[in-house]
Amino acid sequence: MIDVVSVTALQTGSPEAFALLVDQYSDKIYRLVYSIVQRQEEAEDITQEVFTTVYTSVDRFKGDALISTWMYRIAVNKCQEFLRKQSRGKRSGKHVTYEQVQGTPQQPSSSYMHPGMELEKKERRIILSNAMNQLTEQQRIAFTMNKQEGFSYEEIAQAMNLSKSSIESLIFRARKQLQVLLAAYYDEHINR
Helix, strand or coil: CCCHHHHHHHHCCCHHHHHHHHHHHHHHHHHHHHHHHCCHHHHHHHHHHHHHHHHHHHHHCCCCCCHHHHHHHHHHHHHHHHHHHHHHCCCCCCCCCHHHHHCCCCCCCCCCCCHHHHHHHHHHHHHHHHHHCCCCHHHHHHHHHHHHCCCCHHHHHHHHCCCHHHHHHHHHHHHHHHHHHHHHHHHHHCCC
16 A cells, blocks of 8 residues: 555655556556547546556645545546547437447456347446446546445545535436436337
8 A cells, every 4th residue: 555655765766666657557547538538549548647647646646635635536537538529529319439349458257248248248338338428527527436436435536636525416317317228228228
């Protein structure tokens, strides 16, 4: 675990301390970023950007939060930058990535699943992803961090630089919006 001594070593440029930080947090940062941007290649690039930013700006880390919280804040900011750039260049229509159809590479198949069931699971994942993409950026990030990555409201508030009550409100509104979107989809496509 990164401690005060390690943070001090990071701030003095210790390659060993940085390697320890990367070793401890690279998977967590990648999972968070992937959950938000939903594309493997971009998630890898953003994760690398996060650690580059950490390396170049760790001397400005004040220690008023955990270093992990500071890194999550950087990751969320990088994801928000990516999503804003993406939405500026977006045309009408739905974008479904290869990873969404094929499943994320971190999900090894541990048991046999009938091809029909597997297809249904992929379809549900795409439907949920499309519904999530209709949420506001902040709702999607807060909901993803809480429901998919298991962050507490306090951790999300620190990472997004918002109050805990704002996070509670974002997640509540995201849940309600998803209920409406998914109910509408199932009413239209399933209950014909």
